Amino acid sequence: MSSLSQMITQYCSQECQKIHWLGHKPICQHTRAEKEKVSASYALSPDENIVKNLRKFTSAHTAILGWAGFQALQLKRVPSNIRQSALLIQLTPRNHPQSHCRFSITSTHIVNPRKHIRDPLVLNDIREREERCRRNGGIGTLVIILQCNDISQVMPVEVDPPSKITWDTREDWLEVLHHFVDSGRTDFKPISTTQRGVYYG
Known part of the structure; x- marks a missing residue:
């Protein structure tokens, strides 16, 4: 299993992913926001x-x-x-x-x-x-x-x-x-x- 927004962090099961989510959530959200900023900078206004x-x-x-x-x-x-x-x-x-x-x-x-x-x-x-x-x-x-x-x-x-x-x-x-x-x-x-x-x- 991996984190959907990053596709980097690997988990052995959904259960482990859920347990780790509270600690991983801020990192995942930050990464998603940064990716969106980069995408937006390439998109035309x-x-x-x-x-x-x-x-x-x-x-x-x-x-x-x-x-x-x-x-x-x-x-x-x-x-x-x-x-x-x-x-x-x-x-x-x-x-x-x-x-x-x-x-x-x-x-x-x-x-x-x-x-x-x-x-x-x-x-x-x-x-x-x-x-x-x-x-x-x-x-x-x-x-x-x-x-x-x-x-x-x-x-x-x-x-x-x-x-x-x-x-x-x-x-x-x-x-x-x-x-x-x-x-x-x-x-x-x-x-x-x-x-x-x-x-x-």
């Missing part, structure tokens, strides 16, 4: 878990998120919206084994990105992308902010000039976004109508 899961979620849903931002800001009709607006997607965590299903959409808002992004490194990255995009003839960098509690993930998307964008304008973008996120689908392809016909992707 709830905020660290949200950050990690938010990155994975954003990566898995990049196509639908970029498309939704494009539709929400109506960039095909009003390309200048890219300069003063961003799409804020507020999320709620949900318990799911797959990282791309660990959030559900609570609400969406069109916001001023300058009021929501304060990290100088993120702002600098957006600025650099903006400059590169404009040099290459694009309209700028679309900013999508995913927020869960007090934690945000910023997703900058460089947008081509409107003449190169063949995506159809969709008024039902929010329903489409909800459908793909809620169902855990990561296979989104936007619909484009061209002179050659309709295609996906």
